[in-house]
Amino acid sequence: MRQLKNSIIISSVAASMLFVSQSVSAAGELNIYNWGDYTSPELVTKFEETYNVTVTITDYDSNDTALAKVKAGGHGFDIAIPSANYMPIWISEGLLLKTRPDQMSNFKNVLPEWTNPDWDPGRHYSVPYQWGSVGMVVNTDVYSGDINTSAIAFDPPEELVGKINVAPEMGDIIGMALYYVGSEPCTDDKAALKKARDVLMAAKPKWVSMTYGIKEPFASGDIAASVYWNGDAMRTRQETPSVHYGYPKEGYVLWMDSVVVLKDAQNVENAKLFQNFMMEPESAAIASNFAMYANGIKGSSEFMLEILATAPEVQIPAEHLPNGRFIEMCSAEVNKLYSGIWTEMMK
Numbered sequence: 232m233r234q235l236k237n238s239i240i241i242s243s244v245a246a247s248m249l250f251v252s253q254s255v256s257a258a259g260e261l262n263i264y265n266w267g268d269y270t271s272p273e274l275v276t277k278f279e280e281t282y283n284v285t286v287t288i289t290d291y292d293s294n295d296t297a298l299a300k301v302k303a304g305g306h307g308f309d310i311a312i313p314s315a316n317y318m319p320i321w322i323s324e325g326l327l328l329k330t331r332p333d334q335m336s337n338f339k340n341v342l343p344e345w346t347n348p349d350w351d352p353g354r355h356y357s358v359p360y361q362w363g364s365v366g367m368v369v370n371t372d373v374y375s376g377d378i379n380t381s382a383i384a385f386d387p388p389e390e391l392v393g394k395i396n397v398a399p400e401m402g403d404i405i406g407m408a409l410y411y412v413g414s415e416p417c418t419d420d421k422a423a424l425k426k427a428r429d430v431l432m433a434a435k436p437k438w439v440s441m442t443y444g445i446k447e448p449f450a451s452g453d454i455a456a457s458v459y460w461n462g463d464a465m466r467t468r469q470e471t472p473s474v475h476y477g478y479p480k481e482g483y484v485l486w487m488d489s490v491v492v493l494k495d496a497q498n499v500e501n502a503k504l505f506q507n508f509m510m511e512p513e514s515a516a517i518a519s520n521f522a523m524y525a526n527g528i529k530g531s532s533e534f535m536l537e538i539l540a541t542a543p544e545v546q547i548p549a550e551h552l553p554n555g556r557f558i559e560m561c562s563a564e565v566n567k568l569y570s571g572i573w574t575e576m577m578k
Contacts, residue, residue, distance in 0.1 A: 261501040262287045264308040271521030309496035315487045318350035319560045328492040332358045337510035345527035357489035358506045359527030365403045365484040367477035368464040373455035378477030381411040384458045385434045394455035395438045401573045410482030417561040428572045462523035465544040476544040478551035485555045
């Protein structure tokens with residue numbers, strides 16, 4: 232009992248000191264490494280003005296790119312924003328600083344379902360940034376059939392052949408192909424992996440591209456369908472109203488990106504301030520309003536655009552909820568098999 236009481240006192244003092252340190256301005260710099268077109272300029276300005284910190288943003292295009300860059304060292308970044316299925320490798324390889332967001336003053340704002348995720352138990356390293364899904368984005372002026380199926384990409388209807396883009400994300404695409412053939416992502420079942428490989432190899436000649444960025448290609452008519460992220464689908468629909476988002480009945484991928492501080496960060500205190508800042512409802516809302524994704528922060532809806540409250544790309548319809556699943560980080564053995572499939576596909 233004495234030991235428990237002392238622990239409570241120590242924790243309370245530590246929390247008080249942390250709150251004080253996060254409440255004052257902290258001049259200096261902060262270097263953020265984030266996905267492209269994913270950081271709100273308004274959010275950056277708000278942080279800079281609140282804490283007198285100059286923020287520099289550097290973009291990356293995939294989880295693999297970010298991981299490789301940080302592992303190589305000498306990058307100069309303080310913060311990265313990896314996806315849930317990559318978090319275990321960032322932690323296990325010692326790339327992150329244990330900043331204990333669960334002890335920060337704004338952690339009380341994190342929604343209960345995001346306080347203890349499998350990829351960061353207890354939130355000792357990360358805070359929520361945005362979350363969403365990977366689905367089918369389709370111009371329904373070109374194709375009027377069922378869009379809630381992976382067949383859009385893996386066995387495309389004639390109207391869409393030669394007009395399909397696929398995001399070049401290995402884990403997401405092979406995972407969805409495995410769902411399509413009746414299996415699960417990260418399986419080591421070689422028969423299932425061969426089925427998924429065969430589906431992908433047969434489908435690829437019917438695609439026009441494997442690239443990032445879909446707004447302009449949809450607007451110009453260069454593509455009429457894409458496997459892509461839900462927020463980008465909504466941003467695309469705002470410019471091309473005939474574009475809609477489908478949730479594959481065979482299974483689709485859910486994801487969450489989280490803010491982490493790198494082990495070799497040069498501006499650690501400013502990075503911690505940014506983590507706490509991202510757990511403020513208004514900050515989380517600014518990020519969502521820009522990227523058009525949901526966040527994990529209580530009270531943020533008060534500051535969010537009204538359209539996000541009802542958008543089918545952001546608010547998953549009840550009938551599609553059971554088919555969405557978070558995917559884990561595959562084992563080294565499975566990743567090797569994935570890489571073999573992906574290398575063959577990309578030739």
